[in-house]
Amino acid sequence: MKRARLLFLQVLVAVVLIAVWHFGSTVKVPAGIVSQKAFYPLDPFFFSTPLAVFQRTWRDFYTGVIWYHLGITLLETALAFVIGAAGGVLVGFWFARKQMLAAVFDPYVKMANALPRVVLAPIFALWLGLGIWSKVALGVTLVFFIVFFNVYQGVKEVSPTVLANARMLGMSERHLMRHVYWPSALTWMFSSLHTAVGFALVGAVVGEYLGSAAGLGYRIHQAEGVFDVTGVFSGMLVLAVFVILIDAVVTAVENRLTVWRPTAAGQS
Amino acid sequence: MGGASVAPLHAGEARHSRAVALSGIRITFTGRGGEQFTAVEGVDLHVADGEFVAIVGPTGCGKSTLLNATAGLLVPSAGTVAIFGEPLSGLNRRAGYLFQAEALFPWKSAVDNVAIGLEVAGTDPGEARARARDWLGRVGLSAFAERYPHQLSGGQRKRVGLAQVLIRDPKILLMDEPFGPLDAQTRQIMGNMLLDLWNAERKAVMFVTHDLEEAIALADRVVIMGAGPASRIIGEWRIGLPRPRDISEIRMEPAFHALHREIWSALRDEVVKGYRQAEEPA
Numbered sequence A: 001m002k003r004a005r006l007l008f009l010q011v012l013v014a015v016v017l018i019a020v021w022h023f024g025s026t027v028k029v030p031a032g033i034v035s036q037k038a039f040y041p042l043d044p045f046f047f048s049t050p051l052a053v054f055q056r057t058w059r060d061f062y063t064g065v066i067w068y069h070l071g072i073t074l075l076e077t078a079l080a081f082v083i084g085a086a087g088g089v090l091v092g093f094w095f096a097r098k099q100m101l102a103a104v105f106d107p108y109v110k111m112a113n114a115l116p117r118v119v120l121a122p123i124f125a126l127w128l129g130l131g132i133w134s135k136v137a138l139g140v141t142l143v144f145f146i147v148f149f150n151v152y153q154g155v156k157e158v159s160p161t162v163l164a165n166a167r168m169l170g171m172s173e174r175h176l177m178r179h180v181y182w183p184s185a186l187t188w189m190f191s192s193l194h195t196a197v198g199f200a201l202v203g204a205v206v207g208e209y210l211g212s213a214a215g216l217g218y219r220i221h222q223a224e225g226v227f228d229v230t231g232v233f234s235g236m237l238v239l240a241v242f243v244i245l246i247d248a249v250v251t252a253v254e255n256r257l258t259v260w261r262p263t264a265a266g267q268s
Numbered sequence B: 001m002g003g004a005s006v007a008p009l010h011a012g013e014a015r016h017s018r019a020v021a022l023s024g025i026r027i028t029f030t031g032r033g034g035e036q037f038t039a040v041e042g043v044d045l046h047v048a049d050g051e052f053v054a055i056v057g058p059t060g061c062g063k064s065t066l067l068n069a070t071a072g073l074l075v076p077s078a079g080t081v082a083i084f085g086e087p088l089s090g091l092n093r094r095a096g097y098l099f100q101a102e103a104l105f106p107w108k109s110a111v112d113n114v115a116i117g118l119e120v121a122g123t124d125p126g127e128a129r130a131r132a133r134d135w136l137g138r139v140g141l142s143a144f145a146e147r148y149p150h151q152l153s154g155g156q157r158k159r160v161g162l163a164q165v166l167i168r169d170p171k172i173l174l175m176d177e178p179f180g181p182l183d184a185q186t187r188q189i190m191g192n193m194l195l196d197l198w199n200a201e202r203k204a205v206m207f208v209t210h211d212l213e214e215a216i217a218l219a220d221r222v223v224i225m226g227a228g229p230a231s232r233i234i235g236e237w238r239i240g241l242p243r244p245r246d247i248s249e250i251r252m253e254p255a256f257h258a259l260h261r262e263i264w265s266a267l268r269d270e271v272v273k274g275y276r277q278a279e280e281p282a
Helices: A002-026 A050-063 A065-097 A099-114 A117-128 A132-156 A160-168 A173-191 A193-210 A216-225 A229-257 B063-071 B110-119 B125-138 B154-166 B184-200 B212-218 B254-279
Strands: B018-030 B036-048 B052-056 B078-083 B095-098 B172-176 B204-209 B221-225 B233-238
Touching: A002 A050, A050 A065, A050 A229, A065 A099, A065 A132, A065 A173, A065 A193, A065 A216, A065 A229, A099 A132, A117 A132, A117 A193, A132 A173, A132 A193, A160 A173, A160 B095, A173 A193, A173 A229, A193 A216, A193 A229, A216 A229, B018 B063, B018 B204, B036 B052, B036 B063, B036 B204, B036 B233, B052 B063, B052 B212, B063 B078, B063 B095, B063 B172, B063 B204, B095 B154, B110 B125, B110 B154, B125 B154, B154 B184, B184 B212, B204 B212, B212 B221, B212 B254, B221 B254, B233 B254
Parallel strands: B052 B204, B052 B221, B095 B172, B172 B204
Antiparallel strands: B018 B036, B018 B078, B221 B233
C-alpha cells in the first residue's frame, strides 16, 4: 500500500512537470494580459514540446538510428568502468599495503584528482584520436580515483580485532589478502559502485560531446549545433532512461555480491 | 604471592607442564606526544597445562595486554614469555584467542568463519567445512551454519567465535572478557558451555574478566590484578570447588560465598583506588 502510494506520487511529479511543459509550450497567453502580443510562456523554439520530444525519441528507436549511438556510449562506459575500477583496485591495494609509497605519491594523487577532467578531453582526443578510446580514457580518469580512494580506505580500515583474529587463526600475508583485505576492499568498492558507473558514463558523454563521430553525447552536440532543441531534449531523455537502467543493474549486482551486509531494514 | 613466583626460564630450565610462563613482564606504551604509559609491571604468572586461570582486575588495569603478550601480538617491554618452556618469538601458534570485540569475518557465513582456521592450515575445504559444521553443532548452532554474523545474536556470535578458535585445537586458550557484552542469562549459558567443552579437552586457559563471580565459578585459580597504571598481580587464590560445575548452581554454595568474600575484600581497595585515579584530573 505504501509502495503503491509512493509510486503514485512519483508518477504524479512527472505528470505535473510534463503538463506544465506541454501547456506552456502549446497554449498561448492571449495578447493584452502580460504583454501586447500573444506568446507562449515556454517558447517551443527554446523548449520544444513534450509531444515532439517523445515523437522524435520514438522515431529514433523505431528507425533504429539511436541503437548504434547507444551501443557506442554503452561500450565506452563499460570499458571506462572496467579499466578504471581494475586500476583503482590494484593501485589502492598496493598503496594501502606500502605506506611509504602512499606517502610519496600522496600530493600527486591529490593534484591529479583535483584537476577538472574536462580540460583533459582535448589532450586525450589528440593522443588517442576521435574514436572511442579518448572517451574511455576520460571515463577512466574519473572512475579510477573514486575506486582507488575507496579501496585504499577499505584496506586501511579493516578492524584491528578482525585482523588480529585472522593472524591468530594462522593466516599468512597471502591469506590475509584473500580472506580479509580483499573482501573488505570490495565492500568499500561496491559502496562507490553507483558513483563510479555514473562517472564512467559522464566521461563517455562529455568526451563524445567535445569531439567524436558517434554516441549519445555526439547526437546531443549535433542537435545543439543546428538549434534543434527537440533533438537535444530527446537525447537527454534517452540518456536519463539509460542511466536509470544501468543503475538498476548495478543495484542488482550489488545486492547479489554483498548479501552478508546488514541492511538498514534488517532482514534477519 | 607465596610460591607462585616463576623461576626465570633460561636454558635447560624449561618445564613443560607450564603451558604459559610470564616472568617480569612490563608493558609500556608510548603515546602520540611521546609520553610513556606503563600498563603492567613486574608480572610473574604461570599457567599449567590444562589449568583454567581467571585474571580479574578493575577496568584499565592491563589485563588484556597480558593476553596480547601471551598471544605474541605484543612484545613486552621487559620480561620473558615462555610457551611450553620455549621462549615466544612472533605469534603464539599454540594459542587460540577469543577477543572481546567482534572478531568474526562479517563477509563469511558462520560455517565459513569456523572452517577458515583449518582451511588456511591446508585442510581440504570440503573436510574443513564438515568439521566446522560438527563444531557448530557442539556450540548449539547447527541450524545457523549459513547465517552471516550480522544475522546472529551477540551470544550466537560468541559461540561461533568459540568454535572458530577451538576447531584448531589450540593448547592454550586466551579469552578476553568474552562474555562481557552479553546479558546475565546468556553469560551463564555460555559459561556452562565453555566448561563442558573445556572438560572434554583440557586446555590451559587464561580468562580475563572484571566479574569476580564469573571468575570464581569458572576457574581453578583466580589471579587479582591491582589498579593501573603499572598494575601488578596483588594476589591469587586457588578455587577448590568441585568439578564438574554448574555455574548457576555453584553460586549458591557456601564455599563459593566464602571465597567471594575473601577475594572481594582484597579487590575492593584496588577498585576504589582505580576509581579515584580515573576521577583525578589528568
